[in-house]
Amino acid sequence: MNGDALGEPLVLLLVEDNDAHAEMVKRSFEQHKVSNVIFHVDDGQKALDYVFREGDYADREKYPNPHCILLDLRLPKVDGLEVLRRIKSDDTQKKTPVVVLTTSSADKDIAMSYEYQANSYVVKPMDFAKFESLMEDLGFYWLAWNQNPWR
Numbered sequence: 839m840n841g842d843a844l845g846e847p848l849v850l851l852l853v854e855d856n857d858a859h860a861e862m863v864k865r866s867f868e869q870h871k872v873s874n875v876i877f878h879v880d881d882g883q884k885a886l887d888y889v890f891r892e893g894d895y896a897d898r899e900k901y902p903n904p905h906c907i908l909l910d911l912r913l914p915k916v917d918g919l920e921v922l923r924r925i926k927s928d929d930t931q932k933k934t935p936v937v938v939l940t941t942s943s944a945d946k947d948i949a950m951s952y953e954y955q956a957n958s959y960v961v962k963p964m965d966f967a968k969f970e971s972l973m974e975d976l977g978f979y980w981l982a983w984n985q986n987p988w989r
Contacts, residue, residue, distance in 0.1 A: 847874035847875050847902075848874050848875065848905050849874070849875045849876075849877070849902050849903065849904045849905050850867065850875070850876045850877070850904055850905065850906055850907075850908065851877050851879070851885070851888060851889070851904035851906070851907045851908070852864070852876055852877065852878045852879070852908050853879055853880075853882070853884075853885040853907065853908065853909045853910055853913065853918070853921065854878065854880065854908070854910045854939075855880045855881060855910060855912070855913050855914055856910070857880075859910075859962065860878050860880070862966070862969055862970070862973070863876075863908065863939075863973055864876050864878065866969070866970045866973035866974060867973060867974075869970075875902070877901065877904070880913075880914075881913050881914040881915040881916070882913040882914070882915050882916025882917060882918060882920065882921045883915040883916045884915075885907075885909070885913070885916070885921050886916060886921055886924060886925075888901055888904075889904075889907070889925055889931055889934075890928070890931070903934070904934060905934075905935075906934070906935045906936075906937065907925070907934060907935070907936045907937070908937050908939045909921060909922060909936055909937065909938050909939065909956075910938075910939060910940050911938060911940040911942055911947055911951070912940065912941075912942070918938070918940070919947070919950050919951065919954060922936055922938065922951060922954045922955075922956055923954045926954055926955040926956075932955070935957040935958075936955075936956055936957055937956070937957060937958045937959075937960060938951045938956045938958065938959045938960065939960050939962060940959075940960075940961065940962060941961065941962050942961070943961045947959075960972065
């Protein structure tokens with residue numbers, strides 16, 4: 839996949855503090871050519887800075903708007919649920935699809951994620967082959983097949 843119909847690169851923001859999980863996501867997406875550009879941040883504050891163009895992420899050309907955000911819940915500095923709440927309560931960002939990708943299958947986390955308008959909630963499988971397959975399916979769905987309002 840080399841971008842959307844307008845020739846624009848497909849941009850994914852990966853918010854994940856576990857380096858091994860982040861590497862698996864990036865490797866899987868690259869192997870299956872799901873995304874042209876993956877930006878990875880490792881805490882909730884960096885995610886908010888990226889999305890709202892603050893601090894180190896103020897340059898829009900260097901850090902373009904993501905077509906999709908993969909968001910872990912258990913993050914340092916700012917919790918993933920708070921990141922989700924802030925993104926979805928902002929008029930300029932609320933249309934960006936946010937997929938919660940976490941190890942938590944707790945009913946409370948699922949309920950709060952949807953309360954804060956997550957577009958999807960996915961529990962990470964522990965089996966590598968299943969994880970890789972999930973990443974391929976997620977990538978194709980959210981970055982290629984899903985029609986976003988800004989396209």
